[in-house]
Amino acid sequence: MNFAIVGAGFSGAVIARELAEAGHKVTIFESRNHIAGNCHTERDAESDVMLHVYGPHIFHTDNEEVWKYVNQYSAFMPYVNRVKAVTGNRVFSLPINLLTINQFFNKTLSPNEAKEFIAQKGDSSITNPETFEEQALAFLGEELYEGFFKYYTIKQWGMSPAELPASILKRLPVRFNYDDNYFSHKYQGMPEHGYTVLVKNILDHDNITVHLNTEFNKSQAVEYDHVFYSGTLDGYFNYEFGRLPYRTLDFIKENHEGDYQGCAVMNYCDNSKPFTRITEHKYFSPWENHEKTVIYKEYSRECEPEDIPYYPIRQVKEKELLQKYVERANQEKGITFVGRLGTYRYLDMDVTIAEALKVARQFIQLTNEKKEIPSFFEQVV
Structure with missing residues (x-):
């Protein structure tokens, strides 16, 4: 069969690989000039520090299958996220x-x-x-x-x-011991050469073709047996009921000599600073040595039409709007909506990968059984 996948983040890449290994042809349409979505990493030209371009991504999971899956495509280095916090002009540990x-x-x-x-x-x-x-x-x-x-x-x-x-x-972030590991998952680490190399290795298959800087047009769907769409759900329907609201992030990048703050993440919890946190990216690769350093000051604000959407706002009125789009999507044939944007949910990387594996496997099974393919494989609303 011949498939189109919209988006070359983890959802699109994992589904593409599973389908390719099952013998199918896959064409990926990626609107940006790089793969890996918001997990994209690249070397800073001045310092050679590996940058998490759209903010830090730390891999953490209790899902052994997902951990083994990503380790097939990249060596993972040990990494423990230890977050510091400034409040009242003092520094503390979080959680x-x-x-x-x-x-x-x-x-x-x-x-x-x-x-x-x-x-x-x-x-x-x-x-x-x-x-x-x-x-x-x-x-x-x-x-x-x-x-x-x-x-x-x-x-x-x-x-x-x-x-x-x-x-x-949900879970009260308080511990009554001296454990300052931000996450409590069994498996934690960072891909040695960054997330973009990891996703590139997942996509490295003769049956997969990737088109960067290329928008997918709905009219192209007829050229494929099925479409997997990881773009925005409301965007696919040209925002006919209005825009689903997101928060977006602005990053102010600064290059410095030596160390800037002495840790990877420093949250600013009081109202003395307008930004939420400062991240120092060489600390996300502690196995590397760099004389220079790069920091990002991170600001959160309402997502405008031209911005990159990060976090969905799932209040009552937003869920009502989401319900309209879900009902609209369920009327479509030949398309499945996947991932963070396609299902309007906040998803960690491990959950995104687990769901993508599930989608691909269930799709193959349903196709073999000649059964109808759903627009969503997960409960969205």
Whole structure:
């Protein structure tokens, strides 16, 4: 069979590889001048530092199959994400752990003492937290909420935590030990030569053709047996019901000598700075040595039509709009919507890869059984 895939990020690349290995021909249409989507990495010309061009991506997963999959296409180097945070003109470790608690409150509490101390700080009058703010106040108390979450959330989402659902603070980011590993997954690491090389290796198959700087036109769909679309869901339908809202990111890149901040990620949690964080990219490749350094100051704002969409805003009214597009998409034949943009969901890299493998395998199975192919393989709304 002959397939078109729109987008050369992880979703498109993994689906393409699975279909190619099953003997099918795949043509990928990528509107940008590079593969790997927002995971794209490249060497900085001045410093030779490997840059995460669209912001840092750290690979972390408990999914052994996904971990083995990516390791087929790149050596992965050990990497532990240790995030620091500035608030009240002081530096702390994130996620909030025993060191953070003891430093913040000038204490020397043991784990059990800290649990009791934080429980007393929490607002016991909030029994059924519905908003992000209520969730934080109920479990952490006002001081930690104000210090680490309130202003950072306003900068990141452009709205008060009182307007955001409690689900955003799903797992309370607090530990009562000195573990400062930002993630708790079994497998963590970085591709030795960057994500773009990893995706390039996935796409390295005789049955795969990639066209960069090339938009896919809906009229081309008739030339293919099926289309896998990882672009924006609303964009495919020319925004006929309106635009699904996203947050976008602006990066101010600076080159410096030596070290700038001494760590990969420094969050600015209070309102003393307009940016959310500074990332220092040579620290994402700690096995390399560089005399110079590159930092990105990261700003979050509402996504405009010409911007790169990053994070979907899935409030009540947005979900109502999404439902219209899902119903519209379900009327289509010969196309499946995949990935972060195609399903309007925030997806980590490992989940994106796992879903792409599932889509390709189920598609092959349904095709062999001569059954109808769905527009979505995942529950979207």
